[in-house]
Amino acid sequence: MSSQGRILKDKIAHKVMLAFVWLTIILLLVIALGLFIKAWPLFKTVSISDLLFSTTWVPYEGKFGMLSFIISTFWVTGVATVIAVPLCLLCAIYLSEYANKKVIAWVSPLIDILAGIPSVIFGIWGVIVIVPFVRDILAPMFGVSSTGYSILAGGIVLSIMVFPIVIYVLLEVFKTVPEDLRNAALSLGANKWIMIRKVLLRKAGPGIISAIVLGFSRALGETLAVLMVVGNVVDLPSNPLEAGYPLPAMIANNYGELLSIPMYDSALMLCALVLFVIVVFFNIIARIILRRIEKKIS
Amino acid sequence: MKRYKIEEKVFNVLMKVATGIILLSLIWILATIVYKGLPYMSWDMVSRTPQGGFYMGKEGGVLNAIVGSLYLAGGSTILALFISLPVVLYLNVYRRKKSAFSTFIRSSLDILWGIPSIVYGAFGFTLMLLFGLKTSLLAGIITLTLLIIPIMIRAMDEVMLTIPKGLFEASYSLGATRFETATKVAIRKTLPGIVTAILISFGRAVGDAASVLFTAGFTDNIPTSLSQPAASLPLAIFFQLGTPVPEVQGRAYASALILTLLxxxxxxxxRYFTKRYLKNKI
Structure with missing residues (x-):
């Protein structure tokens, strides 16, 4: 082939690839715009504060207050975070500082497998194991009667689902703490534990926060597993043993009636948009922190 | 000093316990699915579609969901590959040097990666309305494609980043263009890694339910064209578990076992391909 032909091919390929790159980047905007346009009719009839800060959800009367869904979402995610963070932090410190190669070779594939398990499998396990556990053991312990389908059950199942991502990010963050810094601490006579507390955890502080935020935002959008165990009752929950109804579960549960009630589709798309905005917001924060750490190192 | 030593011992135990809990939860989940699903496993489950009255406990299997899931995941993986590969090659060959633009691309992909599948599902639904599509295999495939693009790109990007600079320089010094370097050096060098990325994306697509709920629908038949609705394993599990008939719930467990094995x-x-990749890494 002539060299001119080859160069032309190279240039065309360049343009085509660039087009695909823009296509992917624009996708983010298109999703937001698409959801916004679908939700738009709702803004004309109902005020934004009524939508976001009211708990009255009566689609037949055109009342779409989604506060109880938003609060439920944060409850479930909060419970999951409280359970997952200490466990993941301990596990990540162990894997990065104490565990020998043999242990790591065993543990990391298992965490990979955990990361690959579909949401519905977590859900079915939650129904079989966690729901009865909450109903028969945890609820009586607090002197409450509960069907087991509760925020707590959702939180427990979710916490397991976010283990892999939080551990991955934590391990990446710990890797970025320079070996020299650890050795310097150790050579000053610190034992490993002092080094971890005073050097590793302090140096990795912002990274740990971003790992938590990433896990948190992953949990915010989890749908099917939560839907299966959380109870799905439209009400403002006051404690984790009550049933909740997070945004993703609500969207997934009501798609069937989507087109039979006026404005209902707009309301559900608005719910998706709210979820989108919350998740993107947390993701951006976490990524900014992580990029800063990366920059510092290079 | 002594205080720290005690503290270290306590925390050492706690760390092992935490790691144990995390691993145990995985084993517990797998064991529960096997224990509950195995008694209901039968040849019928994987070889027949639901017959009349299936959801009341009559005969049949979930072949419709198995095939539907494979169609959905297969179609979306192929489509996603066509979009992901150019993006990855652009990032790693044409824009090898770190620049503000490449950082921007990677950041956008990271954000896309974090968007929940239910949001993709809702977005896919608005697309469907826009184009006048009904719930169908095609709509499901398109939505899943959007969902797995960021996953696939990230996974491929990670392996491509490990290609040594010297390899590119060698290729250029022989007079190869960037496009030739991309196809003949970069892709070939990372082929096992690319296969891994494809498999990871395929796995995500098989397991995802929230995005196909709106878009692919559900049916008892095996779809024969792109415009027909398609069943999927996660939704089959979900629907079967929702019935009050114990026999059908048992089949949900068996379906869960099939999905887990897949x-x-x-x-x-x-993992096998990742190992292969590591072996021929320079």
Whole structure:
């Protein structure tokens, strides 16, 4: 082939690839715009504060207050975070500082497998194991009667689902703490534990926060597993043993009636948009922190 | 000093316990699915579609969901590959040097990666309305494609980043263009890694339910064209578990076992390819 032909091919390929790159980047905007346009009719009839800060959800009367869904979402995610963070932090410190190669070779594939398990499998396990556990053991312990389908059950199942991502990010963050810094601490006579507390955890502080935020935002959008165990009752929950109804579960549960009630589709798309905005917001924060750490190192 | 030593010992135990809990939860989940699903496993489950009265406990299997899931995941993986590969090659060959633009691309992909599948589902639904599509295999495939693009790109990007600079320089010094370097050096060098990325994306697509709920619908038949609705394993599990008939719930467990085995097979083969990749890494 002539060299001119080859160069032309190279240039065309360049343009085509660039087009695909823009296509992917624009996708983010298109999703937001698409959801916004679908939700738009709702803004004309109902005020934004009524939508976001009211708990009255009566689609037949055109009342779409989604506060109880938003609060439920944060409850479930909060419970999951409280359970997952200490466990993941301990596990990540162990894997990065104490565990020998043999242990790591065993543990990391298992965490990979955990990361690959579909949401519905977590859900079915939650129904079989966690729901009865909450109903028969945890609820009586607090002197409450509960069907087991509760925020707590959702939180427990979710916490397991976010283990892999939080551990991955934590391990990446710990890797970025320079070996020299650890050795310097150790050579000053610190034992490993002092080094971890005073050097590793302090140096990795912002990274740990971003790992938590990433896990948190992953949990915010989890749908099917939560839907299966959380109870799905439209009400403002006051404690984790009550049933909740997070945004993703609500969207997934009501798609069937989507087109039979006026404005209902707009309301559900608005719910998706709210979820989108919350998740993107947390993701951006976490990524900014992580990029800063990366920059510092290079 | 002594205080720290005690503290270290306590925390050492706690760390091992935490790691144990995390691993145990995985084993517990797998064991529950096997224990509950195995008694209901039968040849009928994987070889027949639901017959009349299936959801009341009559005969049949979930072949419709198995085939539907494979169609959905297969179609979306192929489509996603066509979009992901150019993006990855652009990032790693044409824009090898770190620049503000490449950082921007990667950041956008990271954000896309974090968007929940239910949001993709809702977005897919608005697309469907826009184009006047009904719930169909095609709509499901398109939505899943959007969902797995960021996953696939990230996974491929990670392996491509490990290609040594010297390899590119060698290729250029022989007079190869960037496009030739991309196809003949970069892709070839990372082929096992690319296969891993494809498998990971395929696994995600098989397991995802929230995005196909709106878009692919559900049917008892095996779709014969792109415009027909398609069943999927996660939704089959979900719907069967929702019935009050114990026999049908049992089949939900068996379907869950099928899905789990499928995912494990994908996971294990992707590990195999990762190992192959590591072996021929320079």
């Amino acid at each position: 995912i494990l097979a994908i996971s294990l083969s992707s």
